[in-house]
Amino acid sequence: MSSMVPYILYVLFASGGAAIYLAMPKPSGSQRQAALILGVSVIAGLMGLMSMHFVAPNSNNLFFYLFAGVAVLAAGRVVTHPEPTYSAVYFALVILSVAVLLVIQRAEFLAVALIIIYAGAILVTYAFVIMLAQQSGAVATNTQAREPMMAILVSFVIAGAIAGKIEQLDAVPVRLQGQAVTQATDVADTVATLDENDSRSGHTRAIGSLMFGPYLIVVELSGILLLIAMVGAIAISRKQVPIEDTGEPRLPVGQIGREAPPF
Amino acid sequence: MLSWLENQAVFSAVLSLLLIGGIMTSVAYCIYFERKISAWIQDRQGPNRVGFLGLFGNFHFWGLGQPLADGAKFLLKEDIIPSRVDKPLFILAPAISMVIALIGFVVIPWGGFYMLGDTLLSVQVANPDVGLLYVLGVGSMGVYGVVLGGWASNNKYSMYGAVRATAQMLSYEIPMGIAILIVVLACGELRLEEIVAGQVGGNGLWNIVLHPVAFLILLITLFAETNRAPFDLAEAEQELVGGFHTEYSAMKFAMFFLGEYVHMITGSAFICVLFLGGWELSFFGIGPAFPGTGIEDTGLISVLIKIGVLSVKVAFFIFLFMLVRWTLPRFRFDQLMRLAWKGLIPISLGLLILTVLGVYMGWQRSVIYNLGGEIAIVAATLGVVVLANKPVSGRQENMPALGQPLGG
Structure with missing residues (x-):
């Protein structure tokens, strides 16, 4: 069984990549239903693998499974949502879920620093820029992702490789044994x-x-x-902004706005 | 009888329920007092009609029933969602605004410790290792409600309000963080309960005595963070109709304002805990402490006294908030930015260096060192401003010099 685990992991990551590809905004419309079913089953598979291979869910690590699931789903929405503003909101959700995971690991400082820096400062600035950039609603470029295949292939191959390697490390099951989150x-x-x-x-x-x-x-x-x-x-x-020369003589300081013609 | 309470988790749950109830009620009455105070300042009567269903004949109780009537009105009015808004975010925004304001409460130490049976319970919903940073983190999330609401409304005025709010909150978070950092450095603690304990009893002065300038900076930034006048550019009625809440009506509109008032109460409690000794009552920590407000008093009565003392301090700050709102005119946006970036941030950075030096030399509790240094830094900043002799605002650049006839 345990020798099979890396291959199961690779299959799960490949299916996860397929789910993201299906959910990507495309001109022909994305298959969101299929993507959702596939994505949720991949997450369930990963969790099942974790619970079998490492430690079963119990009352202590219930929140870990819950917020890890929320984080992965929200992260999927960050890359697949056609509206950048929603992507930003989902990213905030990812940050908050990860902060909860850090709190569960008793790394409170890291959790709060993550919230202050990412959710509080960087993301608000992003939201600011996104809102200023598109005040006239959705633009046509939002409806299709650029090079979705390559991006998904690269990122999921890397993620699968890291997961497979982590699984092979002897230390991990030992450290995770008995206590879900060390x-x-x-x-x-x-x-x-x-x-x-x-x-x-x-x-x-x-x-x-x-x-x-x-x-x-x-x-x-x-x-x-x-x-x-x-x-x-x-x-x-x-940038040096050149002052436009309108040809009219500039009023001396102190007279601007005071030479308005009478009604 | 109360043995089921002898558990911090159960006690915290009960306390948080009590707090939510108490705070929502006080928010309703804050709005009533805001209207009364504005009436007092403008020489009017204010709300004075709504009594309690005429139960007491013609006596109206100074309009004390007004909050109930307001609440009923907000719930019963038509809740309009304009057709071109971004519906999910439009509904989410007021909820975010209120939830973020409410969860800041959990780390405020309301009344020291309570000895129930054999268990020592903390009168604080949660006491995380990073209490102070938690307040900062929650505060930094507060802008989401305004930004999302303003963007989702699909309205230029709302958008301007949201953009202004974002720029303002991002700018004022910096001096706020530095002012808080000064307290952290001086106390060497991040837990709010420990910060209060450091100001109580024979060993402690209130932090306001040691760091009055940091207190003022935190107070100013708190006005900005709660979007209250003179920093209420996000909802400047004369320019932006209603600002970020132009399109909101009924209970969604009310939730933005509940959030604002809750934020005011949290902020006031926070500033009391950091600078005014929290629940302790003595003359700036110099005189003898009021009986029942020492750190060693854990009886029920002393806990109630402590909660009362903190509530009075919070009420004072809320009164100050209202007084300032109805007295000072609003800033112009460039003045707002100039105040933050050219005034508060340099001063607070100077204070930070001063405090670091004091901690390093072991002088962090010396009143002479702290006060003298702070006065010197403020004087130096003002001196730079005066010596640079630059006009304070863009409009003044176009004004004639003093003594010159207009139109020259």
Whole structure:
């Protein structure tokens, strides 16, 4: 049975790719019914595989299965929905579901940071741009996806390969055994070693100690990289707007708007 | 009798039900008091007709029945969904707006701890490791309701309102986050209960004494985050009809406003917890604490006193919100952006560096260091503005210099 698992995984991922392809907006209309049935059965198959191979669903990991399913379905809608605004909303749903998964793993800091950064800042900016870009409703280019076949092939081959490899790692079933969702072991160890006396402080302090301890240079470098990127973005986006010469003499400062002719 | 309550999960569930009930009622009465206060400021009477079904003859109870009548009216009015709107998002938007405002409540510590039987219960629905960041995260989601509602309405005015709201909230989240970060640095804690405990008793001053400028920045950004005047450009009636809620009617319209008022209450409670000692009552933490409001008091009466103290502080801030709304005129959009990017963000960054330095040197509880530094930073920022001698707004660039005759 266990030697069959990678092949079952590959079949499931291939079917998942087919479901996404069916759901893609096409000029001939997408087969959404078939896509939905196929997609849900793929998710159910993946979950069944997980529950058989790793750990059965119980009251502790019920929320994991629930929100993992929501996240995958919403992610499918992000790429297949013809309206960009809806894609953004579904992406927010993905972010929230993943945040719930992180909370289940007791990585509260990561969950909240994910919400603040992605859902709160980046996605709102996306929504802003999308809304400004198309105020006149759906455009024709939305009705067909560009190169759906290649994109789906590449992404699902990568996803299938990663899943197959993860399945082969010995450590994973061991770590997942008995407890559906393990703690992030490294962080948990760090908490234990750093704050033996102060158990209340939790993971946030441990993450801080890691980031500003062993990984200080990496954090500083990425901060500088982001700063450079920001300066670059400002430099690129600033354009010299030529002032149109209408031929009329410009009024001296202080007289603009004061020379209106009487009624 | 109450042994079934001796469990934090059960207690939290009961508490959250009580909170939702209490908060929805206070929101209804907030609207009543907003109308009364605006009437008071404008020298009118305000709502004074609706009593309780004439049960008490001709006595109207100062119109205290008005919220009930308003609620009934909102529920019974025709709920119009215009035909060209994006229907799913149009319906979703007010719901998002209200839900996001409501879930911020769970981390506010309302009354310290309650000893029931042998169990020490926290009078707080949830106490996650990241309480403060949770409030920030929920607050940053708050813009979705406005943006989706404005876009789905398929109306230019709504769209402008949504765009303004987005730009405003994104800009004001930065000084807000930095002001909160200052408190986190000074307290070394992310749990709201611990932040309150740090301001209580002999060991703590209220944070407002140590960081008055950060308090002011947080207060200003809170006005912006709740879309209240003078930051209510998203619903500027004179320019945008109703802004993002132009197309909304009946209960959907009401839900946007319930969300706004709930957001006000959450924000006020949050600012009380961060800067005003939460449920503690003493003179800025300097004088002796009011009996029953110490960290070691866990009886039922002291919990009730603590809840009462926090409620009075929250009520004060809501009164301030209303007073400001009916007193100050609205900002122009460039003034709004200038205030955030050229005023609040530089000042708050300076404060952040000051606080980091203070924590590093071990001076984070020194009033002289914090106050002196904050005054110096504000003075320096104002000095730069004065020395640069740039006009404050675009309109002033076109104005003649002082003393010059108009039309030169």
